[in-house]
Amino acid sequence: MNTTSLKLFQGIGRYGVLLALVALILFGWLRYENFLGAFNVLTVLRYNSMFALVALGMCFVIITGGIDLSVGSTAALGSVVAALLSPYGVMPGLLGGLGAGLAIGACNAFIITRLNILPFIATLATMLAASGCALLLADNQSVSVSYETGFVELGQGDFLGFPIPAWIALIAYLLGSLILNFTSFGRTVLAIGGNEDAARLMGLPAQRVKALVYLASGGLAGLAGVILAAQFGAGQPIEGVGWELFAIAAVVVGGTLLTGGVGSVGSTLAGVLLLGLIFNILNFENGLGWISLSAYWQSVIRGAFLLLVVAIQARLSMRTEEAA
Amino acid sequence: MADTATTLPPAHRAPRFDVRTILTRYGAWIALVLLILVNLAITPNFATWQTLNVNLTQVCAIVIVGVGMTLVIATGGIDLSVGALMAIAGALAPLIFLGKLFPLPHPAIGIALAFILPVLAAAALGWFNGWLVTRLRIQPIIATLVLFIAGRGIAQVFTNGNLQVFNLPSFQFIGLGRVFGIPFQAILMIFIVATAAWMLRRTVFGRQILAIGGNEKAARLSGIPVASVKKRVYLISGFLSGIAGLIVIARNSAADANLVGLGMELDAIAAVAVGGTLLTGGRATIIGTLVGALIIQLVRYTLLANGVPDAAALVAKAAIIVLAVWLQRQSYR
Numbered sequence: 001m002n003t004t005s006l007k008l009f010q011g012i013g014r015y016g017v018l019l020a021l022v023a024l025i026l027f028g029w030l031r032y033e034n035f036l037g038a039f040n041v042l043t044v045l046r047y048n049s050m051f052a053l054v055a056l057g058m059c060f061v062i063i064t065g066g067i068d069l070s071v072g073s074t075a076a077l078g079s080v081v082a083a084l085l086s087p088y089g090v091m092p093g094l095l096g097g098l099g100a101g102l103a104i105g106a107c108n109a110f111i112i113t114r115l116n117i118l119p120f121i122a123t124l125a126t127m128l129a130a131s132g133c134a135l136l137l138a139d140n141q142s143v144s145v146s147y148e149t150g151f152v153e154l155g156q157g158d159f160l161g162f163p164i165p166a167w168i169a170l171i172a173y174l175l176g177s178l179i180l181n182f183t184s185f186g187r188t189v190l191a192i193g194g195n196e197d198a199a200r201l202m203g204l205p206a207q208r209v210k211a212l213v214y215l216a217s218g219g220l221a222g223l224a225g226v227i228l229a230a231q232f233g234a235g236q237p238i239e240g241v242g243w244e245l246f247a248i249a250a251v252v253v254g255g256t257l258l259t260g261g262v263g264s265v266g267s268t269l270a271g272v273l274l275l276g277l278i279f280n281i282l283n284f285e286n287g288l289g290w291i292s293l294s295a296y297w298q299s300v301i302r303g304a305f306l307l308l309v310v311a312i313q314a315r316l317s318m319r320t321e322e323a324a
Numbered sequence: 325m326a327d328t329a330t331t332l333p334p335a336h337r338a339p340r341f342d343v344r345t346i347l348t349r350y351g352a353w354i355a356l357v358l359l360i361l362v363n364l365a366i367t368p369n370f371a372t373w374q375t376l377n378v379n380l381t382q383v384c385a386i387v388i389v390g391v392g393m394t395l396v397i398a399t400g401g402i403d404l405s406v407g408a409l410m411a412i413a414g415a416l417a418p419l420i421f422l423g424k425l426f427p428l429p430h431p432a433i434g435i436a437l438a439f440i441l442p443v444l445a446a447a448a449l450g451w452f453n454g455w456l457v458t459r460l461r462i463q464p465i466i467a468t469l470v471l472f473i474a475g476r477g478i479a480q481v482f483t484n485g486n487l488q489v490f491n492l493p494s495f496q497f498i499g500l501g502r503v504f505g506i507p508f509q510a511i512l513m514i515f516i517v518a519t520a521a522w523m524l525r526r527t528v529f530g531r532q533i534l535a536i537g538g539n540e541k542a543a544r545l546s547g548i549p550v551a552s553v554k555k556r557v558y559l560i561s562g563f564l565s566g567i568a569g570l571i572v573i574a575r576n577s578a579a580d581a582n583l584v585g586l587g588m589e590l591d592a593i594a595a596v597a598v599g600g601t602l603l604t605g606g607r608a609t610i611i612g613t614l615v616g617a618l619i620i621q622l623v624r625y626t627l628l629a630n631g632v633p634d635a636a637a638l639v640a641k642a643a644i645i646v647l648a649v650w651l652q653r654q655s656y657r
Contacts, residue, residue, distance in 0.1 A: 117646065117650060121593070122646065124594070125642040127590070129643070132638030132642070133635075133639065242473075245404075245472060248469065294480075303470050303477065307470045310470070314460040
């Protein structure tokens with residue numbers, strides 16, 4: 001294969017998710033009225049900001065070559081803690097949810113870096129533990145938040161005409177992108193995923209960076225939990241089921257390799273929006289009345305979409321290998 | 325583990341008899357015995373036929389799925405789709421015997437097909453997982469994530485998310501029937517465990533599975549048909565998930581696509597891990613998975629029977645998983 005077509009293939013691999021996102025938006029814009037109306041856009045952004053935060057943490061974890069299955073139940077725990085603390089004000093609720101997430105993240109970091117247990121199994125265990133803690137704290141039911149302290153603004157409010165949760169996600173992604181690309185921490189994250197032994201032999205603080213990555217993933221999941229509680233007015237101990245897999249799917253759709261070492265924060269955001277828009281478009285399509293697909297189709301379509309993306313990625317990487 | 329099958333012949337293992345080795349090798353068995361002793365001491369009515377039956381019926385589905393999961397993990401893979409495949413099998417069976425999918429010439433044929441077709445469908449989807457892993461070289465966790473996400477959706481689309489209630493003793497025998505007082509599903513479980521344990525230890529296929537998990541490249545270079553073995557392993561995992569799905573709906577007299585097999589992948593992986601199978605592949609024990617599942621079930625039962633809420637049992641389960649895997653690691657230093 002000549003270099004031009006190789007570059008073309010790599011380009012598709014890198015920008016494919018953006019192209020798909022643009023295509024999907026164009027499709028929606030041409031087909032449905034109000035698709036790009038302020039209401040729809042802001043609703044989509046508000047709702048998906050929770051998933052975006054979880055996916056950001058997952059992106060860093062996956063770049064180090066690990067995985068974090070605990071994010072969904074961590075978010076549920078964060079939402080319960082935030083709801084329980086919301087009567088005391090916005091900050092206690094926010095910090096409580098964040099703190100709960102950081103605590104689970106710290107457990108993950110300890111089990112993975114100190115006990116040397118595979119991330120997959122370590123975070124599987126903390127997933128169960130976080131879910132158990134959330135149910136215990138919430139007494140097996142959802143916990144309503146206080147509407148008097150302004151806590152719900154964190155999920156339902158606007159700032160400069162833009163949803164507050166979307167601001168939070170946006171700032172988190174900007175920071176995440178800067179950290180990954182322009183700090184020694186970020187370069188170490190990439191180096192660990194590329195080859196952990198080599199990174200360690202070069203004197204990079206691999207264990208400490210890994211610990212911080214899991215801590216951050218837990219914290220972001222806790223923050224997502226705060227938004228969940230504020231947006232729906234309740235801390236929900238059984239919410240968050242399958243979020244981890246949604247986040248993994250978003251990261252993978254964004255072109256981050258699960259083997260680690262390669263990844264982009266921006267593409268992850270595009271991956272989240274892409275998966276979120278599929279649901280949105282399904283709703284619009286039903287609204288047109290030509291077809292009537294139940295909400296159950298959503299997961300079928302998402303799964304098919306994930307399949308399509310990984311199949312294309314697999315093909316591309318095979319060709320790149322052959323060429324190299 | 326007494327039945328541990330590894331790629332190494334036993335002669336290569338240095339005999340060590342210190343306490344730590346015994347603790348790590350027989351840890352799961354010791355834990356199981358301790359649990360039973362503790363229960364005999366503190367749990368009222370523990371040593372009864374009924375308690376045994378309750379625990380056996382609750383553990384069956386996890387063990388049957390866990391056997392397939394053990395084989396998949398032994399090749400160095402993972403199968404996240406098992407719960408979704410259970411839901412698909414569980415949704416299909418009532419559609420068939422209630423005659424909603426196609427007209428039935430005779431009820432007996434409907435019941436026979438309701439056993440065969442759903443399990444075949446689950447096996448075919450398992451094969452599809454294997455195809456993704458081997459042909460497209462997608463990592464197992466992602467390849468099976470596809471059906472994890474889509475599979476339950478497919479089952480829900482089939483049934484439109486509705487609960488399917490039925491009362492059909494000849495079909496429900498698989499979940500409710502008894503042979504000499506022993507639940508049929510427990511007999512089925514023991515048969516599956518015995519077959520798989522024999523296969524892993526005594527057949528070429530079993531050795532090939534372990535060889536692939538130990539070192540895939542070396543296995544390929546030594547002429548093992550890696551792709552075909554892997555595809556068969558994922559097919560077996562799907563097949564067993566299908567059977568487990570049928571057991572669950574038969575037991576409940578109802579099929580709920582939203583709930584059948586929900587979280588099963590985690591229970592099965594936990595049982596495999598606690599049982600002493602190496603999660604990176606190459607070393608597996610089917611009996612260990614049975615013991616692991618029994619431990620997890622017994623811990624939950626012990627806590628529930630003594631008035632501890634179910635949620636706390638989750639935290640205990642998490643601690644057991646971490647402890648078991650950590651102990652395992654100590655013996656492989």
